[in-house]
Amino acid sequence: MNETREKLVEVKNLKKYFPIKTSMFKKGNQVVKAVDDVTFHIYKGETFGLVGESGCGKSTLGRTLNRLYNPTSGEILFDGKDITKLNNKELQPFRNRMQMIFQDPYSSLNPHLTVEKIIDEPLEIHTRLSKNERKEKIIDILEKVGLKKEDLDKLPHEFSGGQRQRIGIARALSINPDFILCDEAISALDVSIQAQVINMLEDLQSELNLTYLFVAHDLSMVRHISDRIGVMYLGKIVEISKSEELYDKPLHPYTQALLSAIPIPDPIKAQNSKREIITGELPSPIEMEKGCRFRSRCPFAKPICAEADPQLKQVDDEHYVACHLY
Numbered sequence: 001m002n003e004t005r006e007k008l009v010e011v012k013n014l015k016k017y018f019p020i021k022t023s024m025f026k027k028g029n030q031v032v033k034a035v036d037d038v039t040f041h042i043y044k045g046e047t048f049g050l051v052g053e054s055g056c057g058k059s060t061l062g063r064t065l066n067r068l069y070n071p072t073s074g075e076i077l078f079d080g081k082d083i084t085k086l087n088n089k090e091l092q093p094f095r096n097r098m099q100m101i102f103q104d105p106y107s108s109l110n111p112h113l114t115v116e117k118i119i120d121e122p123l124e125i126h127t128r129l130s131k132n133e134r135k136e137k138i139i140d141i142l143e144k145v146g147l148k149k150e151d152l153d154k155l156p157h158e159f160s161g162g163q164r165q166r167i168g169i170a171r172a173l174s175i176n177p178d179f180i181l182c183d184e185a186i187s188a189l190d191v192s193i194q195a196q197v198i199n200m201l202e203d204l205q206s207e208l209n210l211t212y213l214f215v216a217h218d219l220s221m222v223r224h225i226s227d228r229i230g231v232m233y234l235g236k237i238v239e240i241s242k243s244e245e246l247y248d249k250p251l252h253p254y255t256q257a258l259l260s261a262i263p264i265p266d267p268i269k270a271q272n273s274k275r276e277i278i279t280g281e282l283p284s285p286i287e288m289e290k291g292c293r294f295r296s297r298c299p300f301a302k303p304i305c306a307e308a309d310p311q312l313k314q315v316d317d318e319h320y321v322a323c324h325l326y
Contacts, residue, residue: 005043005044006043006044007041007042007043007044007077008042008043008044008178008179008211009041009042009065009077009078009179009211010041011038011041011065011074011075011076011077012039012076012077013038013039013074013075014038014073014074015033015035015071015073015074016060016061016064016069016071017031017034017036018032018034019031020286030286030287031286032286033234033285033286034060034235035057035061035064035235036234036236036288038061038236038237039237040230042211045205046212046228047211047212047214047226047227048212048213048214048226048228048230049215049216049222049223049225049226049228050062050230051219051231051258052231052258053258056233056234056235057232057235058215058232059183061215061232063100064076065213066098066100067084067086067094067098071084078097078098078179079178095126096126096175096177097178097179098178098179098180099172099175099181100181100182101165101168101169101172101180101182101183101185102168102183103184103185103188104188105161105162105167105189106156106161106188108168109164110156111155111157112155113155114154115142115151115152115154115155115156115167118156118171119138119141119142119167119174120135120138120174121171123137126175137174138152139152141170141173144173144204144207145166145170145173145204146196146200147163147166147167147170160193161188161190162196165185165188165189166197168185169197169200169201173208176208178210178211179210179213180210180211180212181212181213182212182213182214183215184215184216184217185214186218186221187216194218194221198225202225212225219258219262220262222243223244228241228242228243228318229243231258233254233293233294234288234293235285235293236322238254238294238321238322239252239320240312240318240319241318241320242319245316245319246319247259249319251321251325251326252321252323253294253300253323253325254278254297278297280296280297280298282296282297283296290306290308290309291305291309292305292306292309292323304324305324
């Protein structure tokens, strides 16, 4: 079935390295390998979740995919077109189709602009609609995200955090994108508001046929919204699977440890559940040695783990893992 599904985004051997300044005692050019040889794809109309510890490269991968960062090497195919080497002018048609919802609903909105102006900016830049047509569209979008026409002339400080994030979502939707990067889009919100925003994103996806890359560290929320999930560790994707299968049958030791850390609301079940505690030394993202990056913290590490970097291999339908145990 999946062979017939159309891919909107394909990432092939993508790398994003950040050069760092070296001291007078260290020679050579050092880099942080934030994204290191990552390959995956996202189908049209699906939500692909991306999880991992803070600093693993999730947000960098998303922003490189959206060409907010220039990739070091590799390919990013958007609807079949390689966009990695396009200049700003050539990227313009793709900018319309790829939008982003930022993590912080406070700093991502200009405090000096009204709601109408915030949402109108991308419309004014990317469309040829008249001022009246743009206003009608803005009112329609506001209603879609649960706000009112009366909110048009208000400033961001007059809204709660959840309402501000709705304004950010409305801005992302304004030019009818196909793909939206949700970069920790709910992490700054209260738990009750998170559920409302997630449900709204799902409704909008169904109504507008949107495709999401949902970057988050809240594993329970990612399970709820995602069709498939990728697990990142120090710049690498170590496992990809359908959402339910990943939670029911995690294969990589790092994935198993992550999922075992999810809080269990039932105290009796929590007491009887087995916890996989990650121990050991976290490798430096600068001086990466060959071999598996998780081996210094893995209870199942073998000699081959220090000799060869494991590659993603398919172990089941839509289930891939990068581990020498498989």
